[in-house]
Amino acid sequence: MTDISGRIARRQERIHVAIGPTCNNNCLFCMEEDRASREVVNGAMTPDRVRAILEARRGAEEVCFTSGEPTLVAELPRYANWSKKLGYRRISVMTNGRRLAHLAYAEHLAASGVNCFYVSIHGHTAKLHTAAVREPEAFEQTVQGIRNIAALKQAAPSARPSLTLHTSTVVTTRNLAHMQEIYAFLRGLGVDQCVLNVMQANGRAHTHFEQLFPSYTEIARTFKGFLDACGEPQPQAFLVDIPLCTTTAIPDFHRGYVEKYVHYEPKGFQEIELLTPEAPDHAPELVAVTRADLDHARRQKRPECKACRYDTACEGVWTNYLTRRGWAEFGPVA
Ligand code: SF4
Numbered sequence: 001m002t003d004i005s006g007r008i009a010r011r012q013e014r015i016h017v018a019i020g021p022t023c024n025n026n027c028l029f030c031m032e033e034d035r036a037s038r039e040v041v042n043g044a045m046t047p048d049r050v051r052a053i054l055e056a057r058r059g060a061e062e063v064c065f066t067s068g069e070p071t072l073v074a075e076l077p078r079y080a081n082w083s084k085k086l087g088y089r090r091i092s093v094m095t096n097g098r099r100l101a102h103l104a105y106a107e108h109l110a111a112s113g114v115n116c117f118y119v120s121i122h123g124h125t126a127k128l129h130t131a132a133v134r135e136p137e138a139f140e141q142t143v144q145g146i147r148n149i150a151a152l153k154q155a156a157p158s159a160r161p162s163l164t165l166h167t168s169t170v171v172t173t174r175n176l177a178h179m180q181e182i183y184a185f186l187r188g189l190g191v192d193q194c195v196l197n198v199m200q201a202n203g204r205a206h207t208h209f210e211q212l213f214p215s216y217t218e219i220a221r222t223f224k225g226f227l228d229a230c231g232e233p234q235p236q237a238f239l240v241d242i243p244l245c246t247t248t249a250i251p252d253f254h255r256g257y258v259e260k261y262v263h264y265e266p267k268g269f270q271e272i273e274l275l276t277p278e279a280p281d282h283a284p285e286l287v288a289v290t291r292a293d294l295d296h297a298r299r300q301k302r303p304e305c306k307a308c309r310y311d312t313a314c315e316g317v318w319t320n321y322l323t324r325r326g327w328a329e330f331g332p333v334a
Contacts, residue, residue: 004244004255008313012061016263017053017079019045020068025096025133027122029170029212031203032067037269042068044266049283050079053264054086056280062090064118067263071099077112084113092116094168098138100145110152116164117149118195123175124185131174143189150190166193171219172212179226183237191236195256196223198242201320202298209324216246216321217329224249243317244310245333258315262290272297291315308332 002010021043023030032038054063063083070076070093083091093109097119100106119142122132126139149165167186169175175182179196186194199205199213214222223239227250230237238256239247247255264286267279275296278288299316308314310333317330 003252004257005310005313008257011257011260013057014062014064014259014261015053015057015060016064016066016261017045017050018042018067018263018265019050019065019073019076019079020070022072023069023096024072024098025069025135025138027120027133027170027204028208029132029172029199029203029205031200031205033203033207038068041265041269047075047078049264049286050075051082052280052283053286054079054082054088055282057262058086058088060088062092062116062259063088064092064094064261065114066094069096069098071095071105071109077108080109080113090116090162092118094118094120095145096120096133096138096142097145098141100148101141103148103151106145106148106152110149110163115162116166118166118168119146119149119191120168120170121146121186122169122172124178124182128175128178132170132172146186146189146191153190164192165190166195167191168195168197170197170199171214172199173214174212176214176219176222179222179237180229183226183230183235187232187236193236193238195238195240197240200241201318206320209320213321215325215329216242220246220250223247223254227251227254243330244314245308245330248333257313258291260291262288264288302327304332306332307334309334 019042021039065076065079080091091113093114121129121142123129129139130136153163153165169182183194198219201209205212219242227235238254239250240256241258266285267287270289272293274287274289274293279286295315298319300319300322301316305311
C-alpha cells in the first residue's frame with residue numbers, strides 16, 4: 001500500500017445521493033443542524049431526479065445513498081436496483097443502522113444491490129451511544145442491524161462476495177477514552193473496518209464545540225495509544241478527517257481520508273460558493289456540490305503550509321476549529 005498522500009491523490013469519485021428528508025436519531029454533533037432546510041432539499045429528491053443523477057454519473061466508482069436517514073425512504077431498494085443495473089460496482093448506504101434490525105429489510109436491501117453498509121455507532125454501551133444520538137431505543141436496534149448484516153455476509157459469502165460492513169464512530173470527548181472497548185465490541189460483532197471520524201466543526205458540532213471536540217493532538221495521541229495496545233497484528237481501524245501534520249506518529253495504514261464526493265441539490269439553496277457549478281443532463285434544476293466546494297468555503301491553510309510535504313493532499317483546517325484553538329498544534333512536516 002502506498003503512503004497516505006498517494007492514496008489521497010488516487011481517490012476515486014464517489015457520488016452521494018442525498019435522499020433522506022428526516023432522521024430517526026438526533027445526534028449531538030450532526031452536521032445537518034438546519035432540519036427544516038434538509039427536509040426541503042432532500043425532500044426534493046424525487047425518483048426522476050435520482051435517476052437523472054445516477055445516469056449522469058454512471059462510471060463512477062461508488063454511489064452512496066446518504067443524508068438524513070436513507071433507510072427511512074421507501075424507494076431506497078429501487079434506487080439500489082437502478083444503480084446495479086446502471087453498472088455501479090460499489091453501492092453503499094450511510095445509515096444509523098436502526099432499520100437494519102429488521103432482517104427481512106436488510107436482506108431486501110442487499111438483494112436490491114446494496115453491497116456496502118456504513119453504519120454509525122458511537123459507543124460500545126447503550127449509555128455512551130444514547131448520549132450521542134439521543135434516542136433511547138437506538139443502541140439496541142443499531143447493534144442488531146450490524147449483527148444482521150454480519151449474518152448476511154456469513155450466510156452466503158459466495159452469493160455476496162463483495163458485501164462489506166464498515167462502521168463510523170464520531171470521536172468526541174465522551175468516547176475518546178473508550179477506543180479500545182469500542183473497537184473490540186464492533187469487531188466482535190463482525191465489522192470489517194472501524195472508522196473513527198473526527199468531527200467536522202460545522203452544524204451542531206460547531207454549536208457544542210466546547211463540550212464535544214477534543215483537540216486533534218489529543219485524538220491522534222489516544223488513537224496511537226490504542227493501536228499500540230490493541231493486540232491485533234494489524235487492527236482494521238482508521239482515523240479520518242484530521243490534519244495530517246497531527247498524525248505523523250500513526251502508521252500510514254491507519255491514516256484514513258475523506259472521500260472525494262459530489263452530491264446534487266436543487267439550485268438556490270447553497271450557502272457556499274460553488275467552484276464549478278454543473279447540472280445533470282436531465283435535471284437542469286439541480287446543481288452539483290463537491291467536497292472541494294465545502295473545503296474551499298470552510299477550511300483554511302496558512303503560508304507555512306506551502307513548506308509541508310502534505311500540502312497537496314491536505315484540505316486545510318476547519319475555520320471554526322482555528323477560531324477557538326488557533327494554529328499552535330499544526331506545523332509543516334518536512
Ligand atoms: S498543509 Fe498545513 S494544515 Fe495541512 S498538514 Fe501540512 S501543516 Fe498541517
